[in-house]
Amino acid sequence: MEHGRLIRVTTHAKRGGAAQVVTYVVAEPDRAKAERIIRMKTARIEDDVEAIGRASRQLLKTFNLAPGEFIRADD
Numbered sequence: 001m002e003h004g005r006l007i008r009v010t011t012h013a014k015r016g017g018a019a020q021v022v023t024y025v026v027a028e029p030d031r032a033k034a035e036r037i038i039r040m041k042t043a044r045i046e047d048d049v050e051a052i053g054r055a056s057r058q059l060l061k062t063f064n065l066a067p068g069e070f071i072r073a074d075d
Contacts, residue, residue: 001027001067004055005034010048023073025055027065037070 004027011020024042028034031051043049063071 001029001057001060003029003057004060004065005029005031005051006053006055006073007034007038007070008048008050008052009038009043010050011044012046012048023052024070025059025063025065025073026070027055027060027067029054037068041070 004025007024007026009022009024011022013019024038026034026037028037035049035051039049065071
């Protein structure tokens with residue numbers, strides 16, 4: 001796999017609180033597929049899910065991610 005994707009999930013707080021943002025590294029080069037993986041596996045229906053960039057092959061190897069797998073970037 002030549003690269004993966006960085007996916008940002010924004011959860012908007014109810015009643016005007018601060019939004020929470022989590023970034024994931026996804027071993028999927030296709031932007032739409034990577035977003036769909038996160039939507040199906042971890043995001044809530046009301047969350048904003050957005051591909052924000054590419055993850056290098058080296059980064060995927062560092063996290064030992066197989067195709068279709070993901071990890072939180074802030075863990």
